[in-house]
Amino acid sequence: MASEPSRPDPTGAEVLRGLCGGAVHLPGDPAFEEVRWPWNLQVDARPAAVAYPAFASEVADVVRAAASVGLRVAPMGTGHGAPPFEGRLGDAVLLRTSAMTESTIDTETRSARVGAGVRWGDIVDRAGRSGLAARHTTSPSVGVVGSSLGGGLSWYSRHAGLQCSAITAVEAVLADGSFVRATESTDSELLWAARGGGGGFGVVTALEFDLMPIRQVYAGMLAWDWTDALRVLTAWGEWAEDAPETATSVARLFRAPDDPWLPAEVRGRNLVIIDTVVVGDPDEAEPALAPLRALKPEVDTFDHVPASSAARLHLDPEEPTGVYANSVIIDAFSPEAVTALVDAAGPGSGSELLFVEIRQLGGALSRPAPDGGVMDRMEGGFLVLTVGVDSGSGWPAVRADAGRVLGSLAPWALKSTYLLMADGEVDERQAWPVASWQRLTDLRTRLDPHGLFVPPHCST
Missing domain, CATH: 3.40.462.20 (Vanillyl-alcohol Oxidase; Chain A, domain 3)
Structure with a gap:
């Protein structure tokens, strides 16, 4: 079990220097003013540091380093849904997953595997060339992982349901820096949470999900x-x-x-x-x-x-x-x-x-x-x-x-x-039935007992 993080050290982010192949930016660095902005430019994000991991191992390095100096971690892909994070990142490392762009389409199993930085436009085009379709958002620039974890309305919703229900596997780095792969047969509780729970339990590095034979x-x-x-x-x-x-x-x-x-x-x-x-x-x-x-x-x-x-x-x-x-x-x-x-x-x-x-x-x-x-x-x-x-x-x-x-x-x-x-203030408990919310909260607490990860929304 992870030890309780110490109180945030204003200079503690220096411990991140050299991680992610050098793709870590702190306030005052030349690139910081550029990399701290999400896709949604309404949000004036001012985190303690911004990190760009390319691999799950680099995510784990950032998580461990942040925890060691009492900083929190806020995973973010494209940043379309960034507004709820505003004002909550001063003691956090903004972990941008946009460099994690691996993706594969398996035409035999009608499935896709995507890294945390993949956008829907890339998957829709690749799947389409094989006569397959995904339950994608209405914008091709939205990240696959973030929108999938949060539910995933699509042009096929009334026909096929939510994108989150199509998820068959999730890979994530947990608060103690360990890596886990969750499927129906292994860590099924984490897979359950990934199907619409919105995150808050770890840093998702990859998803696998079913595609549909729609040409x-x-x-x-x-x-x-x-x-x-x-x-x-x-x-x-x-x-x-x-x-x-x-x-x-x-x-x-x-x-x-x-x-x-x-x-x-x-x-x-x-x-x-x-x-x-x-x-x-x-x-x-x-x-x-x-x-x-x-x-x-x-x-x-x-x-x-x-x-x-x-x-x-x-x-x-x-x-x-x-x-x-x-x-x-x-x-x-x-x-x-x-x-x-x-x-x-x-x-x-x-x-x-x-x-x-x-x-x-x-x-x-x-x-x-x-x-x-x-x-x-x-x-x-x-x-x-x-x-x-x-x-x-x-x-x-x-x-x-x-x-x-x-x-x-x-x-x-x-x-x-x-x-x-929902960019405005909202109680996340309204997103799920009471029993489901409690089960999700219990899982988050078990996997992240000291609140290392900044959840996408708050329970007020």
């Missing part, structure tokens, strides 16, 4: 001027209630910036957009979208396309940027809820949020996964996500705008939360 999907975007928001979103909410489980859909109120990376028909406009991916029989896919196409969109990009193309369907920015995101889960997107949301975020609302999206849940997400872990399903019918950028008013104004919009849906909101889309 082609029916996918695309429908768009209208946002003055049609009430009509379109009301119809979409009704369609979503009875949509086939082969379809996963996202509706958005999008104040598109005038940026060159966006398609010309979207750039600089205020729109209501519906993105959808349908898997299965091509002859059944097109009829499933007929009710939405009957709303006569200005833009219609739907087609039968390679499954890998869905990685960039959502038009998420791939380069580092500053954003604030928060969300609420609602039980239904009724006409009354649609009206409340459009009044709060649509034309004439005064909202300056970049977009507000409504993600369709249900289907396989609503049922316990056969291989489920701490997060084996999701409650509710829809997840509403607000995303804002600082356009000059400051981040407090962005947070207030998001709070006002999400607050408009309070009558339909559930108490549960999805931590991967």
